[in-house]
Amino acid sequence: MTTPPPESLPFPDSLCHRCAAPPRYVQSRTTTFILCPLLPQKYPPQPVRACALFKPKPPETPPVSR
Numbered sequence: 001m002t003t004p005p006p007e008s009l010p011f012p013d014s015l016c017h018r019c020a021a022p023p024r025y026v027q028s029r030t031t032t033f034i035l036c037p038l039l040p041q042k043y044p045p046q047p048v049r050a051c052a053l054f055k056p057k058p059p060e061t062p063p064v065s066r
């Protein structure tokens with residue numbers, strides 16, 4: 001499964017899109033919900049601007065140069 005780019009997701013400026021948790025995107029017919037695997041309430045009020053559990057996603061692995 002590929003993660004859609006944040007621009008096509010709700011609240012593109014939400015911290016969740018850059019979090020290593022990682023959040024899951026749950027699609028309904030009309031919208032996309034951001035499900036956090038770490039928070040007990042699962043669906044934090046968006047956009048998340050600060051989160052005690054936030055850890056930045058590791059950068060993409062660069063291609064190996066030869």
Ligand code: SF4
Pocket residue numbers: 015016017019020021022023035036037038039044048051052053054055
């Ligand atoms: S830990 Fe915080 S920033 Fe990360 S996905 Fe959950 S709510 Fe979003």
